[in-house]
Amino acid sequence: MQNSGEKKPKLLLHVCCAVCAVYVSKTLKSDFSLELFFYNPNIFPEREYQKRLDEIKKIAKIYNLNLIIGEYKHSEWLKKIKGHEKDREGSERCEICYALRIEKTALLAGKKGFDYFTTTLSVSPHKKSEIISKIGNNLSKKYKAVYLDKNFKKQDGFKKTMELSKDFDLYRQSYCGCEFSIRE
Numbered sequence: 001m002q003n004s005g006e007k008k009p010k011l012l013l014h015v016c017c018a019v020c021a022v023y024v025s026k027t028l029k030s031d032f033s034l035e036l037f038f039y040n041p042n043i044f045p046e047r048e049y050q051k052r053l054d055e056i057k058k059i060a061k062i063y064n065l066n067l068i069i070g071e072y073k074h075s076e077w078l079k080k081i082k083g084h085e086k087d088r089e090g091s092e093r094c095e096i097c098y099a100l101r102i103e104k105t106a107l108l109a110g111k112k113g114f115d116y117f118t119t120t121l122s123v124s125p126h127k128k129s130e131i132i133s134k135i136g137n138n139l140s141k142k143y144k145a146v147y148l149d150k151n152f153k154k155q156d157g158f159k160k161t162m163e164l165s166k167d168f169d170l171y172r173q174s175y176c177g178c179e180f181s182i183r184e
Helices: 018-028 046-062 074-080 092-111 129-142 157-167
Strands: 010-015 033-038 066-069 116-119
Touching: 010 018, 010 092, 018 033, 018 046, 018 157, 033 046, 046 066, 074 092, 092 116, 092 129, 116 129
Parallel strands: 010 033, 010 116, 033 066
Antiparallel strands: none
16 A cells, blocks of 8 residues: 555556456556556457447546557467467467467566556456466566566456446457457
């Protein structure tokens, strides 16, 4: 907890969607000078990407947070996961996807002088928090920012995010984001 006279440490939060971001942002903004980073080249089709971005803009406005929007290059994401198109949800394809997005966050955090970086991915019960944690902690060694290692689904985090999503009437998508998750 911060004393009122102390400067809050800067944290860059990778956000995947408004549903995951609404609770995590609310939780972190009291202890950190928080900025949101929307970088999700995995989302398909582009209209779905735009819909999720529009919802993230609502979160930034609700909590009065700066939003950095990463470049949307779905073709580059497809190259990264090549050979894993038939993987089941939650398998190696997803780990490659987590790593890509978290690394881009770590890189940006280091470049822009953030003290910490983290991701909303761990709030989802469909995401493997231990894998996300390992990726983030390994990237801390490579970049100039520390990974804030938090499993946001603990202490009813996912339940709280669902309640806040309902309160703010946020769009709740029916699949993770990529075209391969749609089939499942």
